[in-house]
Amino acid sequence: MTGTSKSPSPSPSDGSSEPTAANNLSSLQAARSAVSALTAAGVTDVVVAPGSRSAPLAYALAEAEVQGRVRVHVRIDERVAGFTALGLARGGHRPAAVVTTSGTAVGELVPAVMEAHHAGVPLVVLSADRPAELHGTGANQTTVQPGIFAQFPASTADIGAGEDPAGAIAAAFDKVGAADTPAGPIHINLQFRDPLVPQDSDTVEAAGINDDDGEDAELPARLAGPAATGREATGLARSGTHRTVVVAGDGAGEIAALFARRAGLPLLAEPSSNARFGPNAIGAYRLLLEELGPEIERVVVFGRPTLSRPVAVLLARSDVDRAIYVPRPVNWFTPGRRPETVITDLAGLFDFAGAGEPGWLQRWQDASSAAMAAVSSLLGEDDELTGLHVADLVWDHADGNLVLGSSNAIRDMDLVAAPDWHPLDVYANRGLAGIDGTISTASGIALANGIPTRLLLGDLTFLHDAGALLLGTGEPEPDLQIVVLNDSGGGIFTLLEHGALGEREEYAAVVERFFGTPHTANIAALAAGYGVPHQLIRTAEELDAALDNPVSGRSVIEVQVHRSSLRNLHARVKNAVQAVLD
Secondary structure (H helix, E strand, O other), rough: OOOOOOOOOOOOHHHHOOOOOOOOOOHHHEEEEEEEHHHHHHOOOOEEOOOOHHHHHHHHHHHHHOOOOOOOEEOOOOHHHHHHHHHHHHHHHHOEEEEEEEOOHHHHHHHHHHHHHHHHOOOEEEEEEEHHOOOOOOOOOOOOOOOOOOOOOEEEEOOOOOOOOHHHHHHHHHHHOOOOOOOOEEEEEEEEEOOOOOOOOOOOOOEEEEOOOOOOOOOOOOOOOOOHHHHHHHHHHOOEEEEEEEEEEEOOOOOHHHHHHHHHOOEEEHHHOOOOOOEEEOOOHHHHHHHHHHHEEEEEEEEEEEOHHHHHHHHHOOOOEEEEEOOOOOOOOOOOOOOOOEEHHHHHHHHHOOOOOOOOOHHHHHHHHHHHHHHHHHHHOOOOOOOHHHHHHHHOOOOEEEEEEHHHHHHHHHHHHHOOOOOOOEEEOOOOOOOHHHHHHHHHHHHOOOOOEEEEEEEHHHHHHHHHHHHOOOOOOOOOOEEEEEEEOHHHHHHHHHHHOOOOOOHHHHHHHHOOOOOOHHHHHHHHOOOOOOEEOOOOHHHHHHHOOOOOOEEEEEOOOOOHHHHHHHHHHHHHHHHHHO
């Protein structure tokens, strides 16, 4: 069922803005309408798992809670959130809701939805989703969410971005309330388009929340017409020399590095591309795209780029010719939904890329050397450990396999990992870039071939999969060293638009609770409970010494850092790089 039926926008007296035209609501206005529809249907408790795409619902729920219309509960793990909402519904004898962001977070609710179905419990799932224009493009954390719970929901609604969800939500509840429909779960899938944070027109009066601007990390890909493949693409090439760059996303492989070197082109490689090595690899590429990016004429893509906004902006530019190397079919995008020309053979790819313009590669190499030296100097001046310090040391010591958690861990590594050294293999769950299952994934990688493996991840990612530390008696133990960057919450949101809002007094408490998600979990005690050795690190010297030890069996290295200084640190990095480039 789609959210096409409309009902009047709620009045300002219940926390909503003035009525707006149908199909033209901002994300926050749509979220407000959804919350009002839930409370009208009898929902008094909502469990929220933190996320970026679900941010409009978090802000709307914060407002509703201050107004006394709903109780909100925050849980880091979506599976826990789902069963908590199930318990609230059972114990309260009325519907209770759970909110998740997009991607694997939604899938974590399957067990709770199954139980709700078979037990006849009115569990309401609100899954945030990317807008329709991003579906099928390979946009980060975008998958097929409608129908994900199969036959288990008693009622469903898939509501497009900008639509007023009130009518569709009311209809979904009405269907479950009908005499001929058994009680059970309801799935409401809500598409939200940027911006996801409050704007000037989205004043949240009752909660004391004002407004700001901002975007999430994803930008819509421009849709392409029928893709040229193989030699068909050479008609676009016109050969010769061009200001071309090679972008290597997740899983690109060594072929991307070899291609860039053969063509004499700058290589912009994510850590999990396994192409971030050799003289053409530009370690500081993310810090240089603002300066050198406007000169780029062509882009050749290997693998799946999902990590950085500057690369997303580059790939969305209509003034840049773009090609993607797809030698065999992939399932992470739908043909015709990406902006690049699809090329299936290397000869056609070389024709498209052309040779690097004289001096083009050297400019990137010189700028990268200067930028990385500036970052290294800046980090050397800091006595306080940060995620960038930790990523730098972990990369330098990773002589076996390396696994990187989502959120800040892989992004920190992307800023500091020097291309003159490369671990054996680098892995990351970038298919949907969820934080769930990361310890389990790393354990499987270590067990697969017996290669010692290091895992770098944040505290929330660690806590989300702490159960993976449990091994049954007699089970083989992987050689896995887990480095936990513990900033007692969700540091990545500090660097997104929510962090700017959080610096304002009227937003601080809401941003810290729903996005910072602070906790006091004792990681040492948790590791001890599972019988895994733990070491607390306070200085770079201590971390260097700990990483010098060979990886044997399982261990946890906990590095405690602070979220409060993150925005300032990244601003200083940007300023230091700009200074040397100027």
